Amino acid sequence: MITRTAVITGAAGGLGQATARRLLAGGFDIVAVTRDAPSAVATRQTLAAEARGRTVHALHADLVDRDAVQALVAQLRATVGHVDVLVNNAGAAFAGYVETADGIERTHALNHMAPFHLTHLLLDDGLFAADARIINISSDLVTRxxxxxxxxxxxxxxxxxxxxxxxxxxxxxxANLLATTALADRLPAGMNAYSANPGVIRTAFNTKAGGLLKFVSSVSGIMAQAPDKAARTPVSLATAGTPPTPNGGYFTKGAAAIPPTTTHDADLATTVYERTARALGLNARPTAASRHSPPYDQ
Structure with a gap:
């Protein structure tokens, strides 16, 4: 029996760690990716205590750094033979403008560029299983x-x-949601990509962000879910026996949903995808199908 392997970024706590726990319980081996070495050690210890015969690896990479993403892929190549599920969960809402060493605004670097980069390097390296699922964590704030x-x-x-x-x-x-929609048309047959909106979550994410988001989270906190409950959407996408449809779709509360109107523009999705690939020095993948329309009803 081939062991299924899931890679989860931002797994040091909150939604990422809750998703890792659920996937462990679902029979997956786990590669937990955190920002630094101490958090990787702590995360592995925490998850290994609940592994029940599964294997837990922990790697670290500061994903706003393009070189660190490339190094992470090399580590994954050396650590696991294949990736069945990739959950691009790592994210942050920074309170002020800062550019990375690569000249990218760091909120975009972490929430959009890093998952796009990691996904495409794994594709180019042939590390994805033939039926792999790529799950990018979205947000209610795409409406903003x-x-x-x-x-x-x-x-x-x-x-x-x-x-x-x-x-x-x-x-x-x-941008990440639009790129995910475009990616679905470019994946090899059998692979699927999804955007998963977990909703408002009770984690340190908002308070650590500072700025207006910290205030907004204090007001909306009464509606927030525990991370374990919020994890049900990405976990259901990862574990469903038959790949959920539509490929490239937007999912929330465990089911497919219609995303904000802005994301219904197939031409914009293509442009965002191609510009992102170019900004990262990657070759844009050609479309594998002739759909050329959003994966949901208008």
């Missing part, structure tokens, strides 16, 4: 996202002099 349809700024540098924490975070998540 703003992208110019004619010149979408996938790197976030246009926010340098007009930074708004909620809007910038929403824009990064919107």
């Amino acid at each position: 996202g703003r992208l110019d349809p004619s010149e979408p700024d996938v790197a976030g540098i246009s926010w340098r002099n007009r930074f708004s924490q909620l809007t910038v975070y929403g824009t990064a998540k919107l």
Whole structure:
């Protein structure tokens, strides 16, 4: 029997660790990815205590650093022979404008560029199983996202002099959702990509973010879910016996849903996908199907 392996980024706590626990219980071996070495050690110890015969690996990478993403792929190649599920969960809503060493606004670097980069390097390396599922964690705040349809700024540098924490975070998540939609048309037959919105969660994510998001989270906290409950959407996408449909779709509360109107623009999705690939120095993957329309009803 071939062991199924799931890679979860941002697994040091909150939604990422809850997702890892549920996937362990579902029979997966786990590669938990955290930001630094101490958190990787602690995360492995925590998850291994609940592994019940499964294998737990823990790797670390600061995903806003493009070189670190490449190094992570090399570590994954050396650690596991295949990846059945990738959950791109790592994210943050930074309170102010900072560019990374690669010249990317860091909210976009972590929430959009890093999952796109990691996914495509794994594809190029042939590390994905033939029926792999790629699950990108989305957010309610995609409704706050703003992208110019004619010149979408996938790197976030246009926010340098007009930074708004909620809007910038929403824009990064919107770009990621659009790119996920476009990716689904470009995957080999048998693979699937999804956007999973876990809803509002009771974690340290919002309080650590500071700024307006910390205030908003204190107001909306009464509606927040525990991480274990919020994990049901990404976990259901990962574990369903038959791949959920639609491929490239947006899922919340464990089911397919219609995302914000902005994401219904197939041309914008293609443009965001191609610009992101170019910004990362990657070759855009050709479409594998002729659908050329969003994976949901208009």
